[in-house]
Amino acid sequence: MSENHEKSPSERPIGSSIDEDDERDRLDREALSVPSSVAGSGSLDRLVDTARNYARAAASENTLKAYAKDWAHFARWCRMKGAEPLPPSAEMIGLYLADLASGSGPSPALSVSTIDRRLSGLAWNYAQRGFTLDRKNRHIATVLAGIKRKHARPPVQKEAILADDILAMVATLPFDLRGLRDRAILLLGYAGGLRRSEIVSLDCGKDDTPDTGGWIEILDKGALLELNAKTGWREVEIGRGSSDQTCPVHALEQWLHFAKIDFGPVFVGTSRDGKKALETRLNDKHVARLIKRCVLDAGIRADLPEKDRLALFSGHSLRAGLASSAEVDERYVQKHLGHASAEMTRRYQRRRDRFRVNLTKASGL
Template sequence: MKELIRTTPPEVGPVRAFNDYAQETGEYLAAGLEGAANTQKAYAGDWRRFTAWCTQVGRSSLPAALETLAGFVTHLAAEGKKVATIQRHCAAIAKAHQLQDHPSPTDEKKFKVLLKGVSRKKGVRQKQAPAFTLAHFKRVVQSIDLSRPKGVRDRAILLLGLAGAFRREELVSLDVEHLRFDEDGLVIDVQRSKTNQIGERDEKAVFFAPDRRTCPVRAVKDWLDLLAENGRTTGPLFVSFYKGQRLTRQRLSTDRVNLVVQEYLGPEYTAHSLRASFVTITKLAGSDDAKIMNQTKHKTTAMIRRYTRLDNIRQHNAAQDLGL
């Protein structure tokens, strides 16, 4: 019994002064407020625009008065900016105030009334990435020239992007080590995403398709084989090329993914069309929202409805179920 009783306190190391934690606390707080990399980039540009305008009109940007923000919003509206763009600028301004522990004028009741008025006057309908049909997508993929490394890569991007309902940021952030093949297909470890900023474990499953020409799993394997032939068995999954189709070690950019989609599917589409088309195609095929959300990682069914592109009035219409 005596052996269990400590006669001296355990060593815990030197005690830090409370103020020593202040800088680290601030860094953690900032990381919690900053959000996704793309959001940070957009906010930074919006904040620069706001501070430049404040300088021109002789107003303080931080902290900003309610009248200052109201004037800036009116300025943006007069320039013809869309409601979504104005709202993003306001979010950037609010974020800057949060980071500096200032009350934000965006929380003022009068400002919310102003923003509501702008929305009513300008309308809030947002331009969305269009969805393509499965038939169109298959024709495009089957026609890709696979004699060139770029064709092998681009086919893998398109098929994996659609089958995995990936955002372009997620696609370009994938490493070879994030892929795991089995008899059913491919499991992908998604390190981070727009809805998973803290790196919780998240996975997506991609399955073998009957037609080898449009099989996302085989397309990825073909690309991995090409990478391995060039000594690349780790690191970025999708990389850029030198002129002459020589592989680089540079991770593909999100802008390049957008160009790949437009090159093959048409200029009216964007990289986000891959994700929107996944939702639309599977919804029309009868998948319920829970199954779709398991792949897209959306948090609410409302987002599934927003992503579903049913441009044809006869698509998914309950009038067909009347039985007349």
């Protein structure tokens, strides 16, 4: 999944609009309810609500929003073609994928990765409604294989923020309360190789809030983060830096001390004058905006127009920067980032010694 799910031109309403939140609520009611053979009761109804809450927690909020948009777009497309989205029709879905790849009317053709994501969204939505979408059906699999063969391109990667870049970025921040917070966000996110959602979901302690995504324990040698990440719970160790000016743990301590935060969300909003910490947890979009603003202020990639510079960097630039800058064995970087394979870690390494293992020479040539 992509960290951002911006509305593409192809997701604009076709005909009447559908509210995705209403669609998700209706899906919740359809997917989880008391069996018709069982008499309803107050306790069972409460369990249904509890089960629905757990079902929503099975995927991230961004993923659920994206899946709701996927279904709403497909349902509108079906109605425009005089068809119904239920029950699933492999033939119609094959035609839908072909339409997405070729583009129709004012809607441009979508990338292969977006089409793949759309198909995953449809499969998930059908499963929630009690249907099974057979992605191996020839009407779907063959069309998708042809789309990939004809239109697939190497993935577009965001620029990595390297060590010198991050130092230049934090140097642009003031030393008021808001500046202390943003400095801690950048340094902690970089040193931890954290996703932007992981940064803002941190709490001071375990079980501080219902929506916690992990917590922090500050020790003499560094900070220990327990994260509920995409692949499950993992532990991230962030050691102290060589100086207080660049140390992520020191920056975190400064923010928590002056913001007077010892419970609940670690990163919260500030008052308009920037002198008081509020109670509301920051949205993960703040991290993306912070990165882009500091990239401009620090003059990074000043050889490019501002629009191109902004497009080059995102929240993932912090993870890519750590993977590209850390001069340690690859397996340590893989563990730190929580990747299941070394191949995934290598995708994040924008610079590395690609020919360290020379099989040509090893084979005798």
